[in-house]
Amino acid sequence: MTSPLDLDDRSSAPENGQVVGKQNPPAPAAGPSRLVSALLRVGLLPVLLVAGVAVFASIEPRFLTPLNGTNIGRQLSFLLIITMAQMLVLVTAEIDMSVGSTIALTSVVSSMVMVRVGGDGGGPVLAGLLAGLGVGLVIGLINGIIVAKFRVPSFIVTIGSGAVAFGVALMLSSGSPITGLPKSFTKALGNSDIAGVPLSLVIALGVFALLYLLLNWTTVGRYFYAVGGGENAARLVGVPVFRSKVLAFVLCSTLTSLAAVLLTARVSSGEPNLGSEFVILSIAAAVLGGTSFFGGEGRLGMVAIGALFLVVLSNGMNLIRVSSYTQQVVLGVLLVSAVVIDRLRRRTAR
Template sequence: MSDSNHGVAEPAAPKPSRLGGFVRELFLRVGVLPFFLAAALIAFALVSAQFLSLQNLTNVARQSVYLVLVSLGQMLVLISGGFDLSVGTAIALTSVVSAMVMVAFSAIMPDLVWVAILLGALAGCAGAILIGAINGLGVAQFGVSPFIMTLGVQSVGAGIALYLTGGVPVSGLPFQFGNFFGFGRILGVPVPVLFAIAAIILVWLVMNRTRFGAHLYAVGGNIKAANLSGVNTKRTLFLAYVACALLAAVAGVLMTARVESGETNLGGSIALESIAACVIAGVSLRGGIGRVENVVLGAFFITLLQNGMNMAQIGSYLQMMLLGSLLILAVILDQVRYRMLMGNR
């Protein structure tokens, strides 16, 4: 008996739609950020008519400056294959030390206020760089887990900041400091925004046009292969943590100018927010993958999300829950994206 199906062609497997292929390609290239951003824009635009106004978006851009700076530093460490939980402490220590030095020197030399401001800012940055150097030495030289190292340094740094101030804000900063670095404008552009733009350009150039940037991607991609290729992996890791702390210090100085006092609680949740901004922007937790422009957009998205939740009158505790949930979802989707990328090779 002949087979009744003989000569009949098997039905072809359905081809993925053009839209589905575009979405998949976008997800592989950029990550979850475009989808999260579109969802937030639609949801909050329905909640408040003012959400997409130029005034509100400009306000969000100005507020995102501090997170952009910290996220750029966090990106450097994540690309190297680690992460930094001590960025909040770096900000707090920068704030406290810079404020104390400014107050002391402005009292000693009241006619040289800008010298006092400069010395204070440099002292604050030096304190943060010391934090970054300790992190870098522990991770690069002694092979300590970035989680344990930065968590320990975060605790020590927070204790030092509280010991220096007794938990009391440092007041009496020079008026010129807050007036210029916190609220000043140059050609109509807020000074903190100019600092952020300069940092974005500098980090982009470092990551895309310098040997250090190439080495950082190589170390994060495969540290053993990078070492065999002649890359000084220890120096690269050390500099990544120092650069992360320095960018956090710049954010700390600007935030201190904004609140016009040295505060130990500045940057309390910024470690979580900066990691969320980077992961949502497609920076892989495994290292070796990440783009500066995406991280800037990721930091803007986190600030936009907080702004939208405030407009929707969502409580601060619920906001923390939503942000944490978003980070968990972004990490899960990062795992999915990594497997898809490996499957395409």
């Protein structure tokens, strides 16, 4: 391949008296190559989502019914909040493997507090909500401080803290569901809706709006991306790396606890085994939505589409009776594919 230096030499020393003018611009890439480059930049996710809806609707008429739409909305609300929470950590080039255990411990603690306070008014519900969010706050602080202060890989730290949280949840509940929750709690947060839209989804969309403002319109959001783009470079230009990482983990765990409270209301009991599947689901949805596994990149809107895609895929496969084992295989393939596409997209960007 001709180098730029070779081109300069030819233009300054024409052969046979010919004047060599400006070099012609390179021919545009072939159609397929341009298409691949565009797909790597934009992503296949919107196309896959539309294709999935079309396929499931053609196979199973119940897929497009209002009742199933409500079910999809409720399922989306939980995964959307947890995926957005996971994205905050991924953007800083870290990962939180403890979200599943955070859900379990939050469910147990919030349920125990509500049962202990007793009654069916707003008091026990508020107490349970605050206790649950407190669980997330503590777990996030522990994860963030250990990762940022001692520079221990977040993968290891969050696996360890997740194991501790899960063990505590089992000890507190003796491995059994906690029942007797206030009916106002399960009815309001678990089954109510606003103009046909599940309340849990309205809350998730509210969280989306707040995080969108945080990531796109505040200095804190810019710090998150700067830390993920290069921790040492960010520190040199004055970015508070320690504070940013701790805050990312705190927000991740606290938002996960919010989703856990909504899940608890939905299942009407405190479950020590609740939420284990959300670890891989949240990572897969975030990476499928274009959040880089290596930090510094991610758009909240695409992450929401990633969560919606996984919910639609799961819902559709359940309706057409695909076994849970096959669904696990599909999810694993999607996660690996998303990481590979992320790597290819980063190479293309260079």
